[in-house]
Amino acid sequence: MIRPRMRWCAADWVEAQGALIVRAHGLHKHFGALHVLKGVDLEVAERELVFIIGPSGSGKSTLLRCLNRLETPESGSVAIDGIDLLDRRTDLNHARQRIGMVFQSFNLYPHMTALANVTLALRLVAGKSRAEADAAGRAALARVGLADRAEHRPGQLSGGQQQRVAIARAIALEPRVMLFDEPTSALDPELVGSVLAVMRSLRESGMTMVVVSHEMGFARAAADRVVFMDHGVIVEQGRPAEIFETPSHPRTQAFISQIRQH
Amino acid sequence: MIETFFNAAIMVQAWPIILAGLGNTVLLSLLVVPLGLGGGLGLALLSTMRSPWVRWPLMAWVDFFRAFPPLVLLIFLYAGLPFAGLELGGFACVGIAFFLNTGSYYGEVFRAGIESVPAGQIEAARSTGLSRLQALVWVVLPQAVRAVLPDLLSNTLEVVKLTSLASVVALPELLFQARQAQSLTYNPTPIVAAAVVYFLMLWPLVRLLSRLENRAIAGRR
Numbered sequence: 001m002i003r004p005r006m007r008w009c010a011a012d013w014v015e016a017q018g019a020l021i022v023r024a025h026g027l028h029k030h031f032g033a034l035h036v037l038k039g040v041d042l043e044v045a046e047r048e049l050v051f052i053i054g055p056s057g058s059g060k061s062t063l064l065r066c067l068n069r070l071e072t073p074e075s076g077s078v079a080i081d082g083i084d085l086l087d088r089r090t091d092l093n094h095a096r097q098r099i100g101m102v103f104q105s106f107n108l109y110p111h112m113t114a115l116a117n118v119t120l121a122l123r124l125v126a127g128k129s130r131a132e133a134d135a136a137g138r139a140a141l142a143r144v145g146l147a148d149r150a151e152h153r154p155g156q157l158s159g160g161q162q163q164r165v166a167i168a169r170a171i172a173l174e175p176r177v178m179l180f181d182e183p184t185s186a187l188d189p190e191l192v193g194s195v196l197a198v199m200r201s202l203r204e205s206g207m208t209m210v211v212v213s214h215e216m217g218f219a220r221a222a223a224d225r226v227v228f229m230d231h232g233v234i235v236e237q238g239r240p241a242e243i244f245e246t247p248s249h250p251r252t253q254a255f256i257s258q259i260r261q262h
Numbered sequence: 263m264i265e266t267f268f269n270a271a272i273m274v275q276a277w278p279i280i281l282a283g284l285g286n287t288v289l290l291s292l293l294v295v296p297l298g299l300g301g302g303l304g305l306a307l308l309s310t311m312r313s314p315w316v317r318w319p320l321m322a323w324v325d326f327f328r329a330f331p332p333l334v335l336l337i338f339l340y341a342g343l344p345f346a347g348l349e350l351g352g353f354a355c356v357g358i359a360f361f362l363n364t365g366s367y368y369g370e371v372f373r374a375g376i377e378s379v380p381a382g383q384i385e386a387a388r389s390t391g392l393s394r395l396q397a398l399v400w401v402v403l404p405q406a407v408r409a410v411l412p413d414l415l416s417n418t419l420e421v422v423k424l425t426s427l428a429s430v431v432a433l434p435e436l437l438f439q440a441r442q443a444q445s446l447t448y449n450p451t452p453i454v455a456a457a458v459v460y461f462l463m464l465w466p467l468v469r470l471l472s473r474l475e476n477r478a479i480a481g482r483r
Contacts, residue, residue: 108386109383110405111408125392
């Protein structure tokens, strides 16, 4: 049993800033015989940017996917912006508008233009008219620097541009929190910067963000807190400088020195 | 030889009868193709449900009607059910038989298409708040149909050809009419004429299918 060390956690941030947006407690999740989450707690305060790092198979993506219930934990509780996601009476589709998600493989709809990708949920879920949705969609595309690509299909865009369209698709719904699942892992190195720049500007606009990624440079510059996961538990968390420079747990030390070599 | 199979005088005589049959074959196709497509789409959408209470009966249904020869099914409906006091008429029997048989085939084609769409597409749609059905209709189905368009078309070709089965329940479609004309004239020329009409009707579809298939092959490279 590993006791998580909490040198700096959401509670400190709440004192400094405001309310908790993400409250996940005691999450357990199995995939068949595999115990992927073994009692994970994660709290994220408003305007906080939390980085989750850890080796593959550590449960970090599963944890993220529990936060919008793409995965359903077997036990524990998940509340986003005060909405209990595990309550059967919760309108999940309504709640998900407040939780943006960006995937490693973009998952843009290939048969639609960039604008249609962004406006689909605005029309079907947020109930906007076509004109309202188009206006909001173009504004979102402008925020990610792709106003001139509205009529392009995903196949006509670079990977970095596709990922920015995916971000626009999520932020157009004006979510309370954004979840990023390895947003730059599928990108060629020269395209990573454009996506990180968009994430940085989101951060500066005050968006609450939970990011699963190994972009250490970005984490150092922008993250408020880094969470290190291994084997389905949170081993250690703290400010980026603490985790990257003076990790206290041997497993964290091993992992940090490993990713540093890349 | 030409007198027997390509008799011009008989051709002229039989032409109006054949033409009426062609009209009915077209009408019949316009009925059974949408019925099969609709039934198949329904089956495919049901097959995306994970519940075993849906999956198992569905699999049994599809297997059963794909293994059941459509001609036997049609004759059973037309000549068998009256013994249970249920007389449906030729047109209704053809409609039901085709719905059951070709619907199952179309269903498998649609299902293959749906399964070819990456799971991430549904996840992305659901993450923005779309319901399961909305995600299927707006995101998955358009991609699925595009992926299996050649198979849908080739199945449709088969279905149009199968409408000649309706002749056994005395529906005056192309083959039935040609046989009527044949027995009236004591000459096989009307059958040859029907074959030519079938060919002329279906050949453009066959060409289109080849082009789609070639494009699919080119797309895979």
